[in-house]
Amino acid sequence: MRFAVNDGPGIRSTVFLKGCPLDCWWCHNPESQAPGPELVLNRDRCISCGRCAAVCPRGPGEPCTACGRCVETCPAAAREIAGRLMTAREVLAEAQRDRVFFDQSGGGISFSGGEPLAQPDFLVAMLRLCREAGIATAVDTCGYADQSAILAAAEYADEFLYDIKHLDTETHRQYTGVGNEQILANLVALSSVHDAVTARVPVIPGVNDDSGHIERVAAYLCRNTRIRRVTLLPYHASGESKYLRLGRPYRMAGTRTPSHEHMGKLAGAFAAAGLEPDIGG
Numbered sequence: 001m002r003f004a005v006n007d008g009p010g011i012r013s014t015v016f017l018k019g020c021p022l023d024c025w026w027c028h029n030p031e032s033q034a035p036g037p038e039l040v041l042n043r044d045r046c047i048s049c050g051r052c053a054a055v056c057p058r059g060p061g062e063p064c065t066a067c068g069r070c071v072e073t074c075p076a077a078a079r080e081i082a083g084r085l086m087t088a089r090e091v092l093a094e095a096q097r098d099r100v101f102f103d104q105s106g107g108g109i110s111f112s113g114g115e116p117l118a119q120p121d122f123l124v125a126m127l128r129l130c131r132e133a134g135i136a137t138a139v140d141t142c143g144y145a146d147q148s149a150i151l152a153a154a155e156y157a158d159e160f161l162y163d164i165k166h167l168d169t170e171t172h173r174q175y176t177g178v179g180n181e182q183i184l185a186n187l188v189a190l191s192s193v194h195d196a197v198t199a200r201v202p203v204i205p206g207v208n209d210d211s212g213h214i215e216r217v218a219a220y221l222c223r224n225t226r227i228r229r230v231t232l233l234p235y236h237a238s239g240e241s242k243y244l245r246l247g248r249p250y251r252m253a254g255t256r257t258p259s260h261e262h263m264g265k266l267a268g269a270f271a272a273a274g275l276e277p278d279i280g281g
Contacts, residue, residue, distance in 0.1 A: 011107040012138070013095045015126070018083045019118035021144050023177035024165070025251040026204055028239030031082035032114035037066040038082045040245045045078035052079065088125040092133065099135070108136030108158070117145035117153065127156035140200075142176075143183035143190075150186050151193065159196040161231070162187055166208045167216050175207055184220075191225035198229040200280070203258050203266060205235060214266045218273035230270045230277045234258045 019035035020027075027033065031040060052070035071079045086094075095109050102108050109130055116123045116139055123139070130137045138159040143150070154160070164187070165180070166172040172180040191197050199221055203209045221227050236257050243250040263279050270277035 011098075011101040011105040012110045013098045013102075014110045014112050014140075015091055015095065015116075017111060017113045017116045017119050017123065020113055020115040020142070021118060021178060022115065022142050025175050025207075026202065026235055026239075026255075028236070028242070029112075029114065030239060030242050030246055030248060034083075035118070037068075037084060038246070039064050039066050039070070040080050040082050040242075041247070042078045042080075042245055045076045047076045047078075049075060051075065088122060088129055091126060092129050095135075096133070102135060106136075108138065110138040110140060110161075112140040115142050115144065117141055117149050120145065120149035120152065123149075124152050124156065127153060131156050143186045144178055145182075145186065147182075147186050147189055150190055154190060154194045157194075159198070160190060160194060161198050161200050162190065162227075163200050163202065164217055164221075165202060165204075167213065167220060171207070175204075184224075187227075188224050191227050195226070197225075197227050198231055199225075199227050200231045200233055202233045203235060203263065204252075205255055205258055209258060209262070209266065211265065211269060214269045215273070218270045218275055221275060222273055228274075228276050230275050231280045232263060232267055232270075232277060233280045234263055 016029065016032050018032055018037075020033045023033065031038060051073045055069045055073050057067065057069065058064065066081050068081050071081055111123060111126065127137050127139075136158045137156070138161060139153055139157045140161040141150070142163045142165075164183075165176060167180070169179040169181055172178070187199075201208070201214070201217060208214075218230075221230070234257055235252070235255060237252065237255065240250045240253070267277040267279055
């Protein structure tokens with residue numbers, strides 16, 4: 001993604017890495033969850049011409065291999081492949097096209113996903129190349145990874161954007177598929193060695209948006225970390241259509257975006273604890 005402004009300071013290019021160990025109900029990048037390339041179908045564009053079936057190499061009942069033949073033959077551009085294999089230097093060369101915007105705005109390259117630490121060696125290689133090229137970097141992470149991988153990335157990343165979804169591990173497991181013990185332990189370890197860590201809290205109505213929980217998050221950060229910057233991210237349903245194109249159910253259907261007043265109240269709880277909150281897009 002070019003010209004991103006929510007994944008770190010300044011104007012940025014965001015590199016989305018495929019693969020994520022979490023299965024968040026509200027994920028707005030579901031096409032990045034699977035580790036490999038994946039077929040995406042826009043049914044509104046399909047004209048039912050049958051050309052895709054004619055070129056598909058699969059046998060009856062065989063799963064899609066995302067070979068791309070149907071994409072190439074579709075006259076309505078109703079099909080696409082999400083994800084492609086690239087080397088670290090190829091990714092850097094692509095992002096370097098926006099170098100002038102990085103330099104003028106104080107921006108750089110952000111790594112998101114999916115979960116960038118699901119590809120730890122590739123991520124560290126990218127961070128090292130960016131450091132050598134003088135490009136600032138940010139890593140947007142859910143924190144569910146081997147601690148050694150996070151600390152290796154911390155040697156080269158300029159900034160981390162670290163998600164805190166819920167402090168109760170069973171609630172966390174219900175809505176993401178994993179508990180939060182490793183995530184919180186990694187957060188404490190990372191904040192002890194890196195000065196530029198921003199906590200990001202996705203505000204999900206009915207899941208983690210009550211004042212009591214937000215106050216507990218603020219207290220946890222103050223008690224266990226050196227983190228002072230917190231970004232609140234209001235839930236939005238912009239990713240809902242992607243689930244349809246991937247043939248998956250959307251579990252947050254009907255959920256409304258939190259009001260500005262409610263977001264302001266939650267931000268106030270962090271400010272009252274001595275933290276520095278802002279509300280993201």
